[in-house]
Amino acid sequence: MIILLVVVGLVAIALGGYFNPVSSWFTRLMVDAQTWISTRVLAVEDFLTVPRDVASLRQRNAELEAEVAQLQTQVIDLQQQVTETNILSALVDFARANPNYSYKAAAVIGRDPSPFLRYVIINIGSNQGVLPGMPVVTDKGLVGRVDAVIAEGSRVQLITDAASAVNVRLQSSTTEAMLIGSVTGDVSLDMISQDATVNVGDVVLTSGLGGSYPPNLLVGQVVSVRKLATELFQQAAIQPNVDFSQLGFLLVITNFAPVNITPLIATPGP
Amino acid sequence: MRRSILAAIPVLGLAIMLQTSIVERINLLNGAADLVLLITAAWCLQERARGAWFWGALAGVLVWFVSGTPLYVPLAGYLVVVVLARILAHRVWQAPLLAMFTVTLIGTMVLLMFTFMERTLLEVNLPINLSFVQIILPSILLNLLLAIPVHSMIRDLVNRLYPQEMAS
Numbered sequence: 001m002i003i004l005l006v007v008v009g010l011v012a013i014a015l016g017g018y019f020n021p022v023s024s025w026f027t028r029l030m031v032d033a034q035t036w037i038s039t040r041v042l043a044v045e046d047f048l049t050v051p052r053d054v055a056s057l058r059q060r061n062a063e064l065e066a067e068v069a070q071l072q073t074q075v076i077d078l079q080q081q082v083t084e085t086n087i088l089s090a091l092v093d094f095a096r097a098n099p100n101y102s103y104k105a106a107a108v109i110g111r112d113p114s115p116f117l118r119y120v121i122i123n124i125g126s127n128q129g130v131l132p133g134m135p136v137v138t139d140k141g142l143v144g145r146v147d148a149v150i151a152e153g154s155r156v157q158l159i160t161d162a163a164s165a166v167n168v169r170l171q172s173s174t175t176e177a178m179l180i181g182s183v184t185g186d187v188s189l190d191m192i193s194q195d196a197t198v199n200v201g202d203v204v205l206t207s208g209l210g211g212s213y214p215p216n217l218l219v220g221q222v223v224s225v226r227k228l229a230t231e232l233f234q235q236a237a238i239q240p241n242v243d244f245s246q247l248g249f250l251l252v253i254t255n256f257a258p259v260n261i262t263p264l265i266a267t268p269g270p
Numbered sequence: 271m272r273r274s275i276l277a278a279i280p281v282l283g284l285a286i287m288l289q290t291s292i293v294e295r296i297n298l299l300n301g302a303a304d305l306v307l308l309i310t311a312a313w314c315l316q317e318r319a320r321g322a323w324f325w326g327a328l329a330g331v332l333v334w335f336v337s338g339t340p341l342y343v344p345l346a347g348y349l350v351v352v353v354l355a356r357i358l359a360h361r362v363w364q365a366p367l368l369a370m371f372t373v374t375l376i377g378t379m380v381l382l383m384f385t386f387m388e389r390t391l392l393e394v395n396l397p398i399n400l401s402f403v404q405i406i407l408p409s410i411l412l413n414l415l416l417a418i419p420v421h422s423m424i425r426d427l428v429n430r431l432y433p434q435e436m437a438s
Contacts, residue, residue, distance in 0.1 A: 110290030
């Protein structure tokens with residue numbers, strides 16, 4: 001009976017909130033003691049298990065490093081694939097926009113070893129239907145034409161080569177000219193009539209004259225004009241649309257047969 | 271001689287692949303180094319190396335195969351390099367690097383001048399001063415920079431192929 005009364009009294013005191021300071025003091029004491037003990041136990045456990053963990057951590061670290069290296073390689077591969085896909089996608093868009101021609105895509109695999117010549121080597125040849133004289137383009141415009149062919153490769157003469165000459169016209173007028181390369185890789189227009197009006201920014205397209213290239217392929221833009229009264233023709237510097245230092249993938253126009261006009265060129269008679 | 275031929279095919283084959291794919295992209299103005307010329311010169315300067323003429327001829331044929339120049343240009347150019355190297359190998363054998371530099375300098379100049387003359391004969395517009403400043407001089411400089419490492423590598427290759435006989 002007394003015990004019951006004590007218990008009821010304690011419960012009543014507790015419900016009345018008179019035990020809170022004592023309870024919180026006791027709880028804090030318990031938590032502090034538990035924390036102290038737990039910290040010491042963990043320290044001892046660490047001390048006892050460290051040698052084994054270092055070995056396993058090192059192994060795990062090596063595994064993760066190998067995985068990171070593998071993933072980095074994959075990332076580089078995928079980035080390269082994305083770049084190639086973007087280029088090929090642009091080439092496909094160009095081919096769709098110009099359905100008159102049929103194309104063969106090719107990758108540039110080398111450049112001419114002589115610094116005097118501006119040729120690139122591509123990875124398709126006669127086995128893929130490539131023939132000498134076929135024009136080569138990218139989505140940005142004219143690149144050059146096939147110069148020589150073997151079974152699985154071809155050599156392409158760029159329009160920047162000093163021996164290259166392309167008949168072109170200005171889009172804004174009927175003015176015709178000849179696009180010539182140079183030893184430095186710059187291209188310029190020559191044989192522009194003195195009467196013609198040439199402005200900076202004029203777009204240059206192939207004219208199709210001479211039968212070496214199809215007409216209306218984009219070449220570049222006029223960046224400066226040189227007109228001297230003492231000369232027979234005007235000249236103009238051209239900024240090509242194609243970046244010839246970054247050629248990666250090209251399109252060979254396979255259904256264009258260049259015309260050989262050599263028999264039509266007059267030769268001096270006897 | 272057989273070892274020389276067996277070494278020439280992979281070494282010059284690899285050199286021409288590196289030349290067209292990598293070295294040609296490393297430009298100084300419009301000039302570029304000529305790895306094939308350097309390797310041929312370095313091989314021909316080695317006293318114990320054999321088959322110098324074969325190396326020169328193979329270098330010319332390989333370059334002609336990938337280049338737009340006619341066969342006689344690289345063939346004559348690389349054979350001149352062989353002649354120069356063989357002359358200097360016998361005369362300045364105590365200063366191999368000096369000989370390498372001399373062959374590189376003269377050989378590059380001769381080879382590029384052959385190409386220049388061939389282009390000029392085809393009526394390609396190549397101003398000589400621009401060609402010198404933009405192509406020939408930068409190419410010589412790049413070749414001289416690469417001359418020492420290429421010479422060292424080829425000397426090691428020759429030492430492996432033709433081990434020096436121990437004095438008995």
